[in-house]
Amino acid sequence: xxxxxxxxxxxxxxxxxxxxxxxxxxxxxxxxxxxxxxxxxxxxxxxxxxxxxxxxxxxxxxxxxxxxxxxxxxxxxxxxxxxxxxxxxxxxxxxxxxxxxxxxxxxxxxxxxxxxxxxxxxxxxxxxxxxxxxxxxxxxxxxxxxxxxxxxxxxxxxxxxxxxxxxxxxxxxxxxxxxxxxxxxxxxxxxxxxxxxxxxxxxxxxxxxxxxxxxxxxxxxxxxxxxxxxxxxxxxxxxxxxxxxxxxxxxxxxxxxxxxxxxxxxxxxxxxxxxxxxxxxxxxxxxxxxxxxxxxxxxxxxxxxxxxxxxxxxxxxxxxxxxxxxxxxxxxxxxxxxxxxx
Amino acid sequence: xxxxxxxxxxxxxxxxxxxxxxxxxxxxxxxxxxxxxxxxxxxxxxxxxxxxxxxxxxxxxxxxxxxxxxxxxxxxxxxxxxxxxxxxxxxxxxxxxxxxxxxxxxxxxxxxxxxxxxxxxxxxxxxxxxxxxxxxxxxxxxxxxxxxxxxxxxxxxxxxxxxxxxxxxxxxxxxxxxxxxxxxxxxxxxxxxxxxxxxxxxxxxxxxxxxxxxxxxxxxxxxxxxxxxxxxxxxxxxxxxxxxxxxxxxxxxxxxxxxxxxxxxxxxxxxxxxxxxxxxxxxxxxxxxxxxxxxxxxxxxxxxxxxxxxxxxxxxxxx
Numbered sequence: 190x191x192x193x194x195x196x197x198x199x200x201x202x203x204x205x206x207x208x209x210x211x212x213x214x215x216x217x218x219x220x221x222x223x224x225x226x227x228x229x230x231x232x233x234x235x236x237x238x239x240x241x242x243x244x245x246x247x248x249x250x251x252x253x254x255x256x257x258x259x260x261x262x263x264x265x266x267x268x269x270x271x272x273x274x275x276x277x278x279x280x281x282x283x284x285x286x287x288x289x290x291x292x293x294x295x296x297x298x299x300x301x302x303x304x305x306x307x308x309x310x311x312x313x314x315x316x317x318x319x320x321x322x323x324x325x326x327x328x329x330x331x332x333x334x335x336x337x338x339x340x341x342x343x344x345x346x347x348x349x350x351x352x353x354x355x356x357x358x359x360x361x362x363x364x365x366x367x368x369x370x371x372x373x374x375x376x377x378x379x380x381x382x383x384x385x386x387x388x389x390x391x392x393x394x395x396x397x398x399x400x401x402x403x404x405x406x407x408x409x410x411x412x413x414x415x416x417x418x419x420x421x422x423x424x425x426x427x428x429x430x431x432x433x434x435x436x437x438x439x440x441x442x443x444x445x446x447x448x449x450x451x452x453x454x455x456x457x458x459x460x461x462x463x464x465x466x467x468x469x470x471x472x473x474x475x476x477x478x479x480x481x482x483x484x485x486x487x488x489x490x491x492x493x494x495x496x497x498x499x500x501x502x503x504x505x506x507x508x509x510x511x512x513x514x515x516x517x518x519x520x521x522x523x524x525x526x527x528x529x530x531x
Numbered sequence: 532x533x534x535x536x537x538x539x540x541x542x543x544x545x546x547x548x549x550x551x552x553x554x555x556x557x558x559x560x561x562x563x564x565x566x567x568x569x570x571x572x573x574x575x576x577x578x579x580x581x582x583x584x585x586x587x588x589x590x591x592x593x594x595x596x597x598x599x600x601x602x603x604x605x606x607x608x609x610x611x612x613x614x615x616x617x618x619x620x621x622x623x624x625x626x627x628x629x630x631x632x633x634x635x636x637x638x639x640x641x642x643x644x645x646x647x648x649x650x651x652x653x654x655x656x657x658x659x660x661x662x663x664x665x666x667x668x669x670x671x672x673x674x675x676x677x678x679x680x681x682x683x684x685x686x687x688x689x690x691x692x693x694x695x696x697x698x699x700x701x702x703x704x705x706x707x708x709x710x711x712x713x714x715x716x717x718x719x720x721x722x723x724x725x726x727x728x729x730x731x732x733x734x735x736x737x738x739x740x741x742x743x744x745x746x747x748x749x750x751x752x753x754x755x756x757x758x759x760x761x762x763x764x765x766x767x768x769x770x771x772x773x774x775x776x777x778x779x780x781x782x783x784x785x786x787x788x789x790x791x792x793x794x795x796x797x798x799x800x801x802x803x804x805x806x807x808x809x810x811x812x813x814x815x816x817x818x819x820x821x822x823x824x825x826x827x828x829x830x831x832x833x834x835x836x837x838x839x840x841x842x843x844x845x846x847x848x849x850x
Contacts, residue, residue, distance in 0.1 A: 202686070202689065205686070205690075206689055206690050206693045209690045210690065210693055210694060213694075213699075214698075214702065217702050217703065217706050218702060218706070221706040221707070325562075325563060328563065328838065329563070332831055332834045332835055332838055333827070333831055335778075335779075335834065336778050336782070336827055336830035336831035336833075336834050337827050337830075338782055338785060338786065338789075338802075338805075338823050338826045338827060338830075339782075339786065340786060340789045340802075340805060340819075340823070341805065341819065341820075341822075341823025341824070341826065341827065342823075344808075344812050344816075344819050344820075344823070345820070345823075347812060348812055348813065348816055352812075352813045416838070470695045470698075473697050473790070474786055474789070474790065477790065488695070488698060489701070489790060492698065492701040492702060493791065500698065500702065503695065503698070504694065504695055504698055507693075507694075507695040507698075508693035508694065508695075511692065511693045512689075512693055
């Protein structure tokens, strides 16, 4: 199979995945209405009964569930994703989503950078000092990372770096939230827009707010990365070309960083890609603990309100991101390792 | 003839025994795995004895049904710490002494945590084993039969992987009511596809091995080849995955409880106990600290065992 055929096949699959995801979410949320009525956002107290009736009929809310789905689909193709409930002031669902999405992107980028910066060296040390003390230490750190309840670790960070540091009169980090958007909105990404506008105070403030949540995120996931890097590093170090490089008389440092690391990082690339995509779905717990205004926290509120419109936007974007990330990673994989063919 | 077969069997049995002994030796030699095993066994024993050690009625204090949510929350840190401080502290068994303080309901946090451990372990075990059995069966069938069934199952797992991980569980729990069973079912739903992928890969590689061909030549049926041989030969990766997943499932379960999917705010469950301290991190940090720490220790213990098992059972990593 050619590479482009493979890509096209996967993109066709994406359409099916999106269809299935939307059907399931739609059916669960509209078929078992526990929260607000789906038309609640469209009406206001001063409307007459006939007007309300007209709204309900226009969006097909009085039809059977499977017909409602097609009404929804029709509206989506017309660019109308429906309105959110009172929890988001009844604004259009896609507007709410894309207002908060940049914050999630920012948090994901910082979390991923931190994960790579800590996880990869940890994995390399583990592999080089296999079954010696550094390996045991890094193994405990890695395992502790993915055994840590995200909510708990976030609170510990807040407690230490905000509460106790301020109690002891040390310079402390902000505990939660993000500063209000203070510059002109171009991309929506606070740090990027702040840099474009040249407002360094705002950028610095935003950066300080990012430190604790992104560290909390990365601590949970860097363990996985470190273990993967260790395993693939051990695999690579056993191969003949490494023995060859060593017998040429190269320094161990050169062997590891110039020869072994590049091949050992291939599985790590995959993992990082998938991990980043999963983060874009909003690290709900971390966002909840740090009151970070990302999409994960909004989705949590939407779930408790039974808001189908927002959750549909959220799930569909998430599914697209996951499928595309898998595709990009696969293609990149073939690019990194010429032995892989599709 | 009979003795010959018996002789062969005996030799094989001895080889297996030797292998098992060597595995156990590696197991004992690894201090981290041993630590993990001991801690896991301790928590399992504690879970089995929890209702004997602590009176379960303590979880629902008097008047609970009348006042669902007490407006005056009672947080206490070792109420009479000062009075009892000294060597006598270990002997003091009065009703007013709280080793780890109290939670928002004025209940002894330590006792509530002991009551919480069986809840967490029980549901995590059900979810993990359920997902492993279901996923293994589907994955084995998909890998063995191949063709359209394989393709269809893979596409279904694709769809499940594309769901936002917590959202499916959250939506499911929100729709069908907040009971522990619904929550367990919801987590199960997002968990089983991993096993399908894992086992399918294993069975695919086992299927091509010469011994399967030999079995077929001997006249073994499909179900015998698949369940008695191919699956048994890939039991180790399943075992490792189950042990590692147990830690993950218990974290997910308690995280959902923490996010507010508990059937009752007074339910002793580690995530729910921690949620009690959500708005009180700075004035009552122990309410969130100790349940979270217990969660961490339990999950870490199981992960240590799983991680060690993977190294021990993987022949390539054995030295």
